Amino acid sequence: MKTYTKQQLSLRNGQDRPEIWVAYKGLIYDVSASRLWKNGKHYEHWAGQDLTDELPDAPHTSEVFDKFLAIGLLMN
Template sequence: MLRLTPAQLKHYNGKDKPEMYVAVNGKIYDVTHVKQWATGSHHGHKPGTDLSEAIQHAPHKTKVLKWLKCVGTLVKPNK
């Protein structure tokens, strides 16, 4: 399992690295092969970001997360 800071997560955007990951509530999910993310964004949201706040406003809330593979944990950067 990965342990990524928000700065490291940004590289998993489908451009810097081929994988596309998003974080929600401290967990990192792989959206690389999810058709809704095929264009490199989903309803204006970009991969490589923390969508914890945004998903609360989505009609599906966190229900869709059960279909995604959890690949790691979002951690606070070391100071």
């Protein structure tokens, strides 16, 4: 699996490039096909970020990421 930096992830925000990616626990997921991430925004969250610290406040569990393809690893 390819490795990406936080800067590379930040460009996949649905604005700068057509890809809409988010990271969770070191994995990067492509959420481009999700209607809930249209234009790179999901409620108060923005794509191109690591959402690991945001998940405890979400109304869903981490199982939501099972619906998406993990396409890379996030470098620390």
